[in-house]
Amino acid sequence: MIVALAGGVGGARLAVGLAAVLSPQILTIVVNTADDFEHLGFAISPDLDTVMYTLAGVANPATGWGRAQETWNFMLALEQVGGDTWFKLGDRDLAVHVLRTLALRRGASLSEITRVLATRFGIRHPVVPMSDSAVRTRVKTDCGELAFQDYFVRRSCRPRVEGFRFVGSRKARVPAVLLRIIRSGKVRAVVICPSNPYVSIAPILSVPTIGAWIRQRDFPVIAVSPIVGGVALKGPADKMMRELGSAATALGVVRHYGDWVDGWVIDHQDARLKRVIERQGKAVLVTDTVMNNRSKSTRLAKRVVAFAQALGSGK
Amino acid sequence: MIVALAGGVGGARLAVGLAAVLSPQILTIVVNTADDFEHLGFAISPDLDTVMYTLAGVANPATGWGRAQETWNFMLALEQVGGDTWFKLGDRDLAVHVLRTLALRRGASLSEITRVLATRFGIRHPVVPMSDSAVRTRVKTDCGELAFQDYFVRRSCRPRVEGFRFVGSRKARVPAVLLRIIRSGKVRAVVICPSNPYVSIAPILSVPTIGAWIRQRDFPVIAVSPIVGGVALKGPADKMMRELGSAATALGVVRHYGDWVDGWVIDHQDARLKRVIERQGKAVLVTDTVMNNRSKSTRLAKRVVAFAQALGSGK
Numbered sequence: 001m002i003v004a005l006a007g008g009v010g011g012a013r014l015a016v017g018l019a020a021v022l023s024p025q026i027l028t029i030v031v032n033t034a035d036d037f038e039h040l041g042f043a044i045s046p047d048l049d050t051v052m053y054t055l056a057g058v059a060n061p062a063t064g065w066g067r068a069q070e071t072w073n074f075m076l077a078l079e080q081v082g083g084d085t086w087f088k089l090g091d092r093d094l095a096v097h098v099l100r101t102l103a104l105r106r107g108a109s110l111s112e113i114t115r116v117l118a119t120r121f122g123i124r125h126p127v128v129p130m131s132d133s134a135v136r137t138r139v140k141t142d143c144g145e146l147a148f149q150d151y152f153v154r155r156s157c158r159p160r161v162e163g164f165r166f167v168g169s170r171k172a173r174v175p176a177v178l179l180r181i182i183r184s185g186k187v188r189a190v191v192i193c194p195s196n197p198y199v200s201i202a203p204i205l206s207v208p209t210i211g212a213w214i215r216q217r218d219f220p221v222i223a224v225s226p227i228v229g230g231v232a233l234k235g236p237a238d239k240m241m242r243e244l245g246s247a248a249t250a251l252g253v254v255r256h257y258g259d260w261v262d263g264w265v266i267d268h269q270d271a272r273l274k275r276v277i278e279r280q281g282k283a284v285l286v287t288d289t290v291m292n293n294r295s296k297s298t299r300l301a302k303r304v305v306a307f308a309q310a311l312g313s314g315k
Numbered sequence: 316m317i318v319a320l321a322g323g324v325g326g327a328r329l330a331v332g333l334a335a336v337l338s339p340q341i342l343t344i345v346v347n348t349a350d351d352f353e354h355l356g357f358a359i360s361p362d363l364d365t366v367m368y369t370l371a372g373v374a375n376p377a378t379g380w381g382r383a384q385e386t387w388n389f390m391l392a393l394e395q396v397g398g399d400t401w402f403k404l405g406d407r408d409l410a411v412h413v414l415r416t417l418a419l420r421r422g423a424s425l426s427e428i429t430r431v432l433a434t435r436f437g438i439r440h441p442v443v444p445m446s447d448s449a450v451r452t453r454v455k456t457d458c459g460e461l462a463f464q465d466y467f468v469r470r471s472c473r474p475r476v477e478g479f480r481f482v483g484s485r486k487a488r489v490p491a492v493l494l495r496i497i498r499s500g501k502v503r504a505v506v507i508c509p510s511n512p513y514v515s516i517a518p519i520l521s522v523p524t525i526g527a528w529i530r531q532r533d534f535p536v537i538a539v540s541p542i543v544g545g546v547a548l549k550g551p552a553d554k555m556m557r558e559l560g561s562a563a564t565a566l567g568v569v570r571h572y573g574d575w576v577d578g579w580v581i582d583h584q585d586a587r588l589k590r591v592i593e594r595q596g597k598a599v600l601v602t603d604t605v606m607n608n609r610s611k612s613t614r615l616a617k618r619v620v621a622f623a624q625a626l627g628s629g630k
Contacts, residue, residue, distance in 0.1 A: 040413050040417060041356070041413060041416055041417045041420060067392075070388075071386055071388045071406065073385075073386045073388075073405075073406035073407045074389065074406045074407065074409045074410055074413075076407070077382075077406070077407035077408070077409070077410035077411075078410040078413065078414070080410070080435070080436075081410055081411060081414055081432055081435040081436070082414075082431075082435050083410060083413065083414050090388075091386065091388035091389045091392070091406040091409075092388045092389065092391070092392035093392070094389045094392070094406075094409065095389055095392035095393040095395070095396055095398060096392075096396060098355050098356060098389075098393065098398065099393070099396055099397075099398050101356055102355060102356045105356060116397075117396055120395065120396040120397050121395075121396070
């Protein structure tokens with residue numbers, strides 16, 4: 001089995017490739033839920049939705065969030081009656097928030113309603129939230145500590161980042177399906193998708209059961225750099241790295257993740273960093289990591305899987 | 316002061332006329348809330364919305380519910396993910412349900428959030444729910460006792476009606492603004508809008524404070540017949556009357572309401588009933604009661620107000 005850890009767009013796109021290459025019995029996609037929040041009475045799980053929508057082929061390719069062929073009449077009407085409109089909820093997108101909120105209020109777990117929704121979207125691979133209880137990223141900034149979506153959407157990532165806290169992670173309730181996988185001893189590799197190291201991947205690893213599993217593993221961990229040519233293809237990862245004193249490069253990410261990643265997948269644009277990373281004791285695969293269509297996702301996924309297998313057999 | 320009691324479309328259309336004729340200091344519109352229900356996690360108040368949307372000029376004239384220029388992408392997406400779609404919620408319409416639900420959950424009363432919403436829609440006249448606590452119509456039918464929207468929307472009023480219950484009416488919490496009006500002694504007339512006698516007007520009167528007020532009044536009560544030429548212009552009032560053994564005519568409504576209405580406004584189409592109704596000791600005004608545009612609403616409202624004044628001075 002292979003477990004992929006994913007945040008939003010980058011994670012979702014690699015998940016699409018991995019799902020094209022690996023069967024639902026082999027691949028499980030574990031998704032960050034620390035961006036989740038309650039807004040307008042809805043339980044909103046941005047990364048779960050991005051992964052689901054992308055796997056289902058209904059994601060909005062332009063925005064990186066929400067659905068394709070979306071309309072905004074709810075938002076327009078909400079503005080007219082004085083509701084909060086800083087977080088955009090499309091008319092089609094609302095359906096998922098409404099059903100999820102209803103299910104949670106009726107006592108279903110986030111993983112249960114995610115499974116139901118994913119099935120209805122025709123997704124065959126398990127998409128599993130990292131936690132069934134609330135874990136919430138708090139961003140320490142020069143404007144004080146902010147709730148994640150306040151920082152990310154309302155303030156458009158403008159405040160200068162000083163650190164992060166993942167409230168609730170120590171008591172996180174790992175979904176039963178993920179616990180079974182962790183305890184099965186059958187996982188052969190973990191793939192860290194090209195998602196934000198600080199606010200997508202770190203929260204997943206902050207869940208004690210998941211973090212301990214990764215530390216005590218007997219399988220390789222492969223990471224795909226979310227920084228390509230010195231920039232994050234989506235989101236504020238590069239800005240965060242600079243603000244936290246890291247170089248906003250693939251090498252900066254390698255150093256940030258440190259010991260626990262065995263193999264790195266970096267883009268051709270960063271080929272010159274291969275040697276330096278290898279000198280840190282890491283295996284490196286240089287390839288095209290920019291996934292701007294499904295076939296590129298599939299091609300990258302194939303290489304990542306082959307890389308993981310090679311590392312696994314060498315271990 | 317004049318108080319109008321209103322349900323959905325017919326009530327809303329007369330309210331528009333009354334609002335054009337009477338100042339916000341003079342006219343208060345009290346609206347049935349016994350159709351209200353919780354659906355998909357939303358607190359939905361169909362009659363309040365119909366009255367608000369109609370007063371604001373954003374109602375859908377074709378359906379009698381919901382908003383004009385509506386889109387349905389939320390519903391389409393909800394259907395795709397397996398949600399309940401028997402109760403149609405338009406994309407724009409959702410904004411009101413979301414804000415109302417949020418406000419109620421935060422502890423606001425239905426009358427408070429209604430006031431906020433009405434103000435945001437530019438409505439100057441007080442629109443007041445009959446109760447701040449839940450009153451729910453249950454319809455006794457040949458298919459058993461049904462929740463109102465189950466009977467009305469899901470089953471399209473097909474079951475044969477045997478009676479009604481208004482659960483919660485005895486303990487209904489009359490909004491403070493309505494209590495002040497009732498206790499002020501300043502009301503000069505109550506206008507019963509052409510709304511369904513059984514499921515729009517009866518629930519309002521089933522609230523003890525309101526019912527007792529109407530029984531002990533010193534002002535005239537004027538009713539506009541919701542049955543014109545033997546049919547209800549909207550909704551199942553005529554079908555209900557037949558099923559309950561009443562004649563589905565303006566006269567049937569007069570007999571149903573009985574003693575407590577002093578003056579009746581009936582349509583030209585029913586002019587032949589004038590004498591019979593007068594013989595029951597009622598004043599009768601025959602006029603055009605079909606309000607298919609704003610100017611007709613205003614014209615009818617003017618006549619209703621003059622009729623009420625004439626009856627009031629004669630009392």
